[in-house]
Amino acid sequence: MNKVKTSIGRRSFIKRSTIAGGGIMLSFNWLASCDMTPNQVKALPKEWFKINGFLKIGENGLITIMSPNPEIGQNIKTSMPMIVAEELDANWDDVIVEQAPLNTSIFNRQIAGGSQSIRQGWNSLRMAGATARAMLVEAAAQNWSVNQNEIITSKGQLIHKATGNISGFGPMASLASEMKVPKEVSLKEISDFKIIGTSRKNVDGAKIITGQPLYGLDYSADKMLIAMIIHPPAFGMQFKSMDTSQIKSMPGIKDVFSIKTQLEDYTKQWCDTDSFNEIAVIVGETTWQVMQAKKELEVKWELAPEKTEKVQGWAGEFKATIPSGLESSSDHMKLMASMENKKAKVVRQDGNPEAMFKKAVKVVERTYTCPYLAHNTMEPMNFFADVTDDKATLVGPIQTPEAMEKSVSSRLGMPLEKIDIQMTRMGGGFGRRLYGHFLTEAAVISKTMKSPIKLIYTREDDMSQGSYRPTYRATYRAALDKNNNLIAFHVKAGGIPESPIAANRFPAGAIDHYLAESWELKSNISVGAFRAPRSNFIAGAEQSFLDEVAEIAEKDPIQFRLDLLQKAKENPVGKDNDYDASRYAGVLELVREKSNWDNSSEGIHRGVSAYFCHNSYVANVLDIKVENGNPIIDKIYCTVDCGIVINPDAAKNLSEGGLIDGIGHAFYSSMSFKDGVPEQQNFDKYRLIRHSEAPKKIQVDFVKNEISPTGLGEPTFPPVIGALANALYRASGRRYYNQPFITDKQIVG
Amino acid sequence: MEQFLLNVNGKNLEVNVDPNTPILWVLRDHLNLVGTKYGCGIAQCGACTIHLNGAAVRSCQLPISSIGKNKVTTIEGLSENGEHPVQKAWLEHDVPQCGYCQSGQIMSASALLETNTNPSDEEIDSAMNGNICRCGTYTRIKAAIKTASKS
Incomplete structure (x- = not known):
């Protein structure tokens, strides 16, 4: 075993919290209720003992493991708890899984993005299981008056061979919850893994195939109203005015107004939208009624002027200019083609590619393009919000709850600790739900209405809102000598509004004379990360070219x-x-x-x-x-x-x-x-x-x-x-x- | 507003809504049956698939006024406890990723197997082509339908 220092935040080891029945996380019971695995046979325990922020154990041996990160279909709600269960040495059939709410004092990086959840969660998830296991062992050692080094664990059991003592985790859970958090724990050898590396069914599988409420769009609360939005019909346009008189008297309609997603002096985070800030809102009793009013509402739009916005980037705050104008794809293609002959930024150069291209016996040159793409998660954007004077409860599908909590806090003028964000299972993410404008919009609408609301985007609202995969173009050149050896390589690529180039990836490093150049063109069509950003184009282009x-x-x-x-x-x-x-x-x-x-x-x-x-x-x-x-x-x-x-x-x-x-x-x-x-x-x-x-x-x-x-x-x-x-x-x-x-x-x- | 008597999942239910309301929104907003999903609203994605007298239909384009005495079955009523052969096959193959489209996929697949107990690949494609899965679980869905067809 590898001894490692524990590094889980102290707050994740809240001592002995013996809340009965529904467990300690009562505040999100809608999401947590009865998340049983299909194999689940044990009844819920009478009492839960919280061992640390990741898990609690019932007196009957049932174990609840919190899955910290948002679930978008990547199945981490099963695989993250598997890692905890492995180091805990639990019997997987005794495990039930709950989606953790946003809680930065316990969990690290509660984001679904960049294929990072397992990679970045690996150590802390192992540690959470291993420390809990060590505390159970210590409890058993005290209980049996034996040396804890002589106790082994296996499949949810504590075993002391010499005395013949055997106990499930349940009976030791109460005492374990009172143990000190060990300063150092042992992690398993990879070869000793019993759960990791074995196929386990999706913990939400039974709910999905029976149509149980799981997704943001399925969420409901007492007195909840339905809200829908109308955003400008074109990029480059903005809200001007609207006539609400006819609409307000339509059946079920409660109110019609416009909102600003963010206020004028706001410094945007990366997860805020670049699309339409001011939008029309209709609130009513049922979805269909609001959809009817949406068809009738006449909004006047106007051309948007060039805008400069403050943005908080990774390397500090900067100003971003969003141009004015109504853009067309035919113009985009011409503009991108015109970049071929313009000077671009050299992002990597090895050797002397120019000289080698002159010496080449054969030069191969090919150009690749791709269009914008919409994410099209099957579940359109939506969010529930209940904002009162002293609390904001926000429930729904979001890949970036932590960053959006800051955004909504700024917009509402409400401190972070009064904002409660709960994550539902998501009907797809693909990067689209990194940009949580819909969460902020829902909060502003709820605050305006003084009522709980669920904001729903229609498919059309969703597909025409932006946050698209950018359009890209890449031209590759290869120089071959008389023996057909690849002697130089050149890629010049760009896009609107960003370049797809990753200059230090293969075949960089494999060719002595290499040049990578990058260019970008500004646009008011908003873009965002789309499953495998940049790679989703440049990989196909590069691999076609190499072929x-x-x-x-x-x-x-x-x-x-x-x-x-x-x-x-x-x-x-x-x-x-x-x-x-x-x-x-x-x-x-x-x-x-x-x-x-x-x-x-x-x-x-x-x-x-x-x-x-x-x-x-x-x-x-x-x-x-x-x-x-x-x-x-x-x-x-x-x-x-x-x-x-x-x-x-x-x-x-x-x-x-x-x-x-x-x-x-x-x-x-x-x-x-x-x-x-x-x-x-x-x-x-x-x-x-x-x-x-x-x-x-x-x-x-x-x-x-x-x-x-x-x-x-x-x-x-x-x-x-x-x-x-x-x-x-x-x-x-x-x-x-x-x-x-x-x-x-x-x-x- | 008009009063309608519906037979949903074997139960007789009464709702008072605009006659043009698609049955999708009656199920979701009025009957609290949210297993039937909204995806496009124009019968192009299949997320809202239900059975009307056993046949797969898109509930987003079906006004309540057209239902009459026809029997509506939703994913919640397909079986008592997820025991329909198609649901069991879905679990066996662990089909879902995000899972959002899957109730529509299951409703289309179960309707197919009602009329064709041993569909070919082409027949599966043809019956299922109206159901989009953005996560790309198509090969598992086909395998699950074949498993279900054998049971």
């Missing part, structure tokens, strides 16, 4: 990449390379083996890709069959190195989802604009991948190692786009450069 270069260099596409990685491993260029070349090569070698790459079958057109982002490594081989002239994705082989895998079947599910999501967006999805108006506002025009278009089979294999776990929410999304483009090329003879591929030239046939 084409390998072909021109007459090399096998996997071996071509492996040779470059070998160079990066043995003799890396530069110091800032942000990847481990061995692990990178590892997933490629594994996918070569699993897909039987060297012996592919007839009629199967294969594309390969590999990428590293969000701290995990992923490689794909994607097989296409052509049936009646249509490309059918027959199978995807996906290999992943994310370190230790907590819950293998759930990890596979999340990986499969990332692959399908990546394929879907690259192939079908696009958000375009005409004079500032989003041209797709619902699923009649916005295409998402559907059942018949999904891959027929997916095989996910994980690299086995004992490296501390990294994330999985994002890493499988970006690279599969390259594998798809490369397989489509093999099937059709056409390269796909512009997303969505469905409108890029002609589909196979």
Whole structure:
């Protein structure tokens, strides 16, 4: 065992709180009620003993583990408690899971974003379980008058072999809750894990499949009213005035007014919206009544002037300028193309690429683009708010509760300690719910109405609000010598309003002469992090380009990449390379083996890709069959190195989802604009991948190692786009450069 | 406002609403049955799928005035305790990620299996194509439908 110093905040060890029945967290009983696992057979205990902020144990041995981070479908509500249960040495069937509320004094980083929950929670979750286990052992030692070093634990039991004493955790829980928090605890050896690395079912599974209330949109409270908003119809426009007289007399309508999400002098945080600050609000009794009033309300909009806003960035406060004007996608494409010939910012240079390009025997140059994307979580934006003079209760789906608590505190002029944010299960996140304007809006509406309200966005409100994945463009150049060696590499990429470049990623470090340049164009169309930000475009572009270069260099596409990685491993260029070349090569070698790459079958057109982002490594081989002239994705082989895998079947599910999501967006999805108006506002025009278009089979294999776990929410999304483009090329003879591929030239046939 | 008598999940219920109100919002706002989800409001995503006399329909486009004596079944009424073969198969394959679309997926799948006990891949695709899953659980859904079809 590894001895480690405990570092859990003292406040997470509130002493002996023996609250009966519903437990200590009574304030969020709607969310916590009866979160039983399907195997749950034990009745609720008469008394709970809180061992630390992460867990409490009942006298009957039932254990409640708090899942600290927001659940958006990445299944951390199961996998985070599994880590605690592992170090506690609990019997998983005795565990029930509760979603923790926002509580920064107990929990670290209660964010769902950046595929970081497991990676950053790993140590504290292990520590929470291990300290609780140590306190149970100490309690048993006192109780039995034996040396605590002689007590072992196994599956929820304390055992002292010499005396034959055996006890469940339940009978020792009361005494354990009075023990001192140990200054040092032992963590298990990885090889001793019994829960981590075994597949455990989603703790909310039974509720989901029976339609129990779980999501923000399902939340209700006494006397709750329904609120909806109308935001400007176009980016570049703002609220002017409205005529509310007719609307207020419509059935069920309580009030109509406009609100400002933030006040004029507010310094924005990164999680605040850049979209529309002043919006119209309608409040009524039922959703349908408010929807009817929404159709009738006539709001006058006007052109918005150029704005300068204060923003709190990672490196301090800065001023951001939002231009005026009504933008169109056709202009965006021309503007981005015009950047090719303009000077851009050099973000990395190794050697002398210019000289090498002059010496080259062959130069390959290709340009890739992608459109804006809307997140389209299946559950539209919504939030419940009950704001009174001395308290604000906010319940709903939010990826950034901690940051939004500050935002809402500033807007309401109410101190943080009077704001209670509770997290519901989310009907998808994908980055969209990092930007919690809807939470602040709900709070302002509730305060104005002096009533609990639930704010609901229609699909159209949601899809046309912004926070989009930016539109990007990247041009790659490769220089080959007479022996087809890659002697120089150049990428020049940018986007509106941000660049997709990650200059220190592969193939940087593998090529002696390398240049990365970056540019950006301003816009008033708001953007936000979208599942695997920047990587969700640049990975596909880069992996398509490398495939084409390998072909021109007459090399096998996997071996071509492996040779470059070998160079990066043995003799890396530069110091800032942000990847481990061995692990990178590892997933490629594994996918070569699993897909039987060297012996592919007839009629199967294969594309390969590999990428590293969000701290995990992923490689794909994607097989296409052509049936009646249509490309059918027959199978995807996906290999992943994310370190230790907590819950293998759930990890596979999340990986499969990332692959399908990546394929879907690259192939079908696009958000375009005409004079500032989003041209797709619902699923009649916005295409998402559907059942018949999904891959027929997916095989996910994980690299086995004992490296501390990294994330999985994002890493499988970006690279599969390259594998798809490369397989489509093999099937059709056409390269796909512009997303969505469905409108890029002609589909196979 | 008008009074309507409904048969939902085997129970006779009375509601007093605007006749144009889609049954989706009657279920969610008036009957406290929130398992049926709002996703698009234009019958394009399938999150609101219910059964009307056993057939899968999109409740967001179905005004209460058109229901009459037809029997409405929602995810809450599909089985007593999640014991419908489709629900059991969903748990066996641990299908859901975010889970939001899944009650609609389950309602579409269970309606399919009522009329076709052993659907082919193509028949599954065709019956399920109206149900979007943004998380991308399509391959697991298909596997779960096949498992359910065998039971």
